[in-house]
Amino acid sequence: MRFVRVFVSVLVLLVVFFLNTSNSFAASYIDKEVDSKVTTESVKSASSLEELKNQIHQAMSKRQTSFTIEYTGNPNKLTENIKKIVEQIFTEDEYLNYDYRSYRYTWKNSGNRAVIDFNVSYFQTKEQLEYVNKRIQEILDDIIDPSMNDHEKVKAVHDYIVLNVKYDTTYNQSHNAAYFALKNGVTMCNGYSMLAYQMLEELGIPVRFISGRAGKENHVWNLVQLDGKWYHLDVTWDDPSPDEPGRVMYDYYLLSDQEIxxxxxxxxxxxxxxNPPYPQANTVYLNELVKLGEMELMENLGLHYLTSDWTVNENQLSSYLKGKLTNQEKSFSFRFVTSRSNEFQQMVSKATNGMRFKNLNWQIAEYQRTPEQDYIVNVTVGY
Known part of the structure; x- marks a missing residue:
């Protein structure tokens, strides 16, 4: 922050304030200079801090990159008040908070008159936002059936994004928004979460942004409310990278605070x-699906593997496999809890010793949803 005071003649005091701030998850980018010249017609006026706040918000909502406001209210602590106003706007308008890249402003005053010039950089232009809104409506008309409940709608939105968007492995921050996810099919975490936010909001499902750290990097994901209970939804981390067309994961689908x-x-x-205070997410989604009797949805999400019927530990493996082979089941899957996954082949050989079959093949993949050392095992048998 920098203050410059210049005296022009004996009576007039000119004060110039400069602020430059940027979104902390936006990483590095080039802040291009913009033409800050404005015509008299484009200058807005405000006589109170509340009017000033409304004028700033309106301009930012239209994604105006430069605008001027003439303020005739009390100039005392104006520097501090402008900063507070802008922060209030971002707190109250979550989507805008994640769509702006940086903002800066200068102001000068003489007496009770202050002229404030703003320059703002966004991820999306006004025209790009209009495209996003139109495209989202088209997509929802296609993937949402009126008979769906909110649980099914969230899955439909999640699956659409994972199937139609790829993670940008070039880390192009300038494309980190919903427009580029829809137009180019490539974006980063901010774009994934913005698209999920807009689609769910359009469906009337309460949704929030949440930002923090995932792995060792800054990251953005969503919070979603279903039946009055909040859950974490990380669409980015449910999308395989490198991209695997047709594959949808649910490892980070509607998790509790403890799970994520x-x-x-x-x-x-x-x-x-x-960000406004985050709601607590203290509900295990599997338990809710069981209460609701949503068994088909539970299986489609792969959450049935968390139930005892689908879970096998090392001590149970031998009897489990013998039962499947005795019944001559040709394919089956289960969640295997073990600390010795590298010894799986030896365990299978020991468990199936003496059993009659032509060939037995399996695929084993780590199950990310739980903190345990567990794996999803898919088995095919020829008799």
């Missing part, structure tokens, strides 16, 4: 400190 904290962390206010 194994590799995600956050603090109140998010990365830039301007």
């Amino acid at each position: 904290q194994k590799d995600h962390s956050w603090k109140e206010g998010g990365l830039n400190g301007l």
Whole structure:
């Protein structure tokens, strides 16, 4: 922050304030200079801090990159008040908070008159936002059936994004928004979460942004409310990278705080400190699906593997496999809890010794949803 005071003649005091701030998850980028010249007709006026706040918000909502406001209210602490106003706007308008890249402003005053010039950089232009809104409506008309409940709608939105968007492995921050996810099919975490936010909001499903750390990097994902209960939804981390066309994962689908904290962390206010307080997510989604009798949805999400009927530990493996082979089942799958996955072949050989079959093949993949050392095993048998 910098203050410059210049005296022009004996009576007039000119004060210039400069502020430049940027979104903390936006990483590095080139802040291009913009033409800040404005015509008299484009200058807005405000006589109170509330009017000033409304004028700033309106301009930012239209994604105006430069605008001027003439303020005739009390200039005392104007520097501090402008900063507070902008922060309030970002706190109250979550989508805007994740769509702006940086903002800066200068102001000068003489007496009770202050002229404030703003320059703002966004991820998306006004025209790009209009495209996003139109395209989202088209997509929802296609993937949402009126008979769906909110649980099914969330899955439909999640699956659409995972199947139609690829993670940008070039880390192009300038394309880190919903427009590029829809137009180019490539974006980063901010774009994934913005698209999920807009689609769910359009469906009337309560949704939030949350930002913090995932792995060792800054990250953005969503919070979603179903039946009054909040859950974490990380569409980015459910999308295989490198991309695997047709594959959808549910490892980070509607998790509780405890479930996602194994590799995600956050603090109140998010990365830039301007998010409203986050709701607690203390519900295990599997338990809710069981209560609701949503067995088909539970199986489609792969959550049935968490139930005792589909879970096998090392001590149970031998009897489990013998039962399947005795019944001559040709294909089956289960969740295997073990600390010795590298010895799986030896365990299978020992368990099936003496059993009659031509060939037995399996695929084993780590199950990310739980903190346990567990794996999903898919088995095919020829008799």
